Amino acid sequence: MRQRARLWLILPIITLLGACTTIQVEPLPDGMTDQPPAGWAGRSETLSTFQHWRLIGKLAVKQPSDSGSAIINHWIQDGEAYDLALSSAFLGMGRTSLKGVPGFMELTLPNGDTYRSNEPEALVEAATGWQLPINHLTWWIRGLPAPGDDFRLLFDQSEQLAMIRQAGWEIRYDRWQQFLSGYPALPARITALKGDKRVRLVVSEWNGEASD
Template identity: 70%
Template sequence: MRSAAIALTFSALIMGGCTSLQVDPLPEGLTEQPPSGWSEERARLQQFQQWELSGKLAVRQPSDSGTAVINYWKQDGEAYELALSSSFLGMGRTTLEGVPGFIELTLPGGDRYQSGDPEALIEAATGWQLPINSLTWWIRGLPGPDGDFRLFFDDQEQLAVIRQQGWEIRYDRWQPFIEGYPPLPARLTAVKGEKRVRLVVSNWHERNGEVW
């Protein structure tokens, strides 16, 4: 059973190997010079802290690959609740609830696991290396608060790439989901060596202080 596998393997988790594939070259025409309205756009996105989205997630890496439906991803400041459904590895519906530095994972059968290392617990449960803490920023088109970063913009003055923590986040499509906010990412791909995480957002709305 998947829950037994977590209990047996969690304590033995180690950092991923250093072998990597060459990242595809950046498209021509990108610049690190921010457009004139970037400061205002970034400030507006930073204020966007209570939201809910749905969509799809795909992970490709040497150890395991698969896809999942994002039933919902609710965010309230730094706190998140994420429900994924997938038949991959018998995962079923799995719920992740956490804040930076802590996560509780609930498996389809109701078994719960808690950890101060969110990414390690997710890997133990699903086999996927998912940078969940950083994704809560990258999904809005923002660099995370931890670590240096580089931003690249395209000829439409739209953010095209973030490089941070060894990841390259490529923004493939933007969409004006919510009135009063700048366009939000509709599809992004995060690449780190042999690891690829793709997020496709089908719906996104502001929560307006709703209580979970």
């Protein structure tokens, strides 16, 4: 009974505090706007349908606990299913494989040990020490916010997407390139920041087919 009475006393205070709390929106960086350009809706729709690809590039992670880089031998995306093959001295000389779908991952280390988890990001961190927003990267790599989380888009003076703020990360689009005919320019280099963590991804080649 005492716990119930205490709860009834606390609830009005929580309600009052909630009513007085406002969301703090950070000011826009110089030269940027959060107003999408005229062609943004069509561009987003086109990129949303771009769900089958193969790319190669490099990945670099910098964080207080550990830092390192890896070659992306391939990132094959087939709808929601992904297959990443990474090579890195940091991960152990050899090839590390990450295969999965949203909510599930199978990770194979260079020595052949395989681990499976319903929490992909936790699995990657446990195996490599890296904190990678793997569930969001499939969207961010195309220049799109991931569904399911609030986001804010920022555009530069050339009406190009410059930044996505989502899930506590700030994704900066450092360079765009026209990789594929029939599609808008795709990110060639992105930098994702969260506190003192940084993930940089450089794409050297995009292909529109998810085949080996």
